[in-house]
Amino acid sequence: MSDAAALRPPWSVRAEPTGSPDAGALLREYYTEVADRYFALYEGRRSTPQEIEEGLAEYPSADLAPPHGVLLVARAGGVVAGCAGVRLLDACTAELKQMFVRGPWRGRGGAGRLLTAAESAAVRLGAERMRLDTRRDLVEAVGLYRRHGFAEIEPYHDDPYAEIFFEKPVGRRSAFG
8 A cells, every 4th residue: 555545544424413413513624723722813812712612603504404404423444533514595595604624634535525525515416516715714615616617606605714715517507508
């Protein structure tokens, strides 16, 4: 087995309820990481437990559930390693939310697997395009989305933490015109 193959464990991605213990832990880790990076950049500190609780309440994940959404949990070699949420904004537009891979699993193919699975989930929900927002300081995310064919678009909402917006056609209609 090559060194590169050894670094890429077998990945599986499945839908899971947002209230499951694994999903809940991943969503909390996701929010803690993006909050910590924000506060480190703009205030030179980490987030507080109270700020994490407030953020989780402000950005709930209940809409990442059927029939208009899904939370995907990725496992690497059976170990919980990441998540991605998909929700419908309208009948033709899905939005990617809470895309996250735990630190030890980064660079091992999981983010691409999650993103591909999220696009497939959007198609199953009936979407023709997928949108997302992120911050410019999350350079790994920006690079991932660009590598996977997402193009920058004008803002589609006014969340103060969203700085860059992307869209990609998905589904049958996008492939045939």
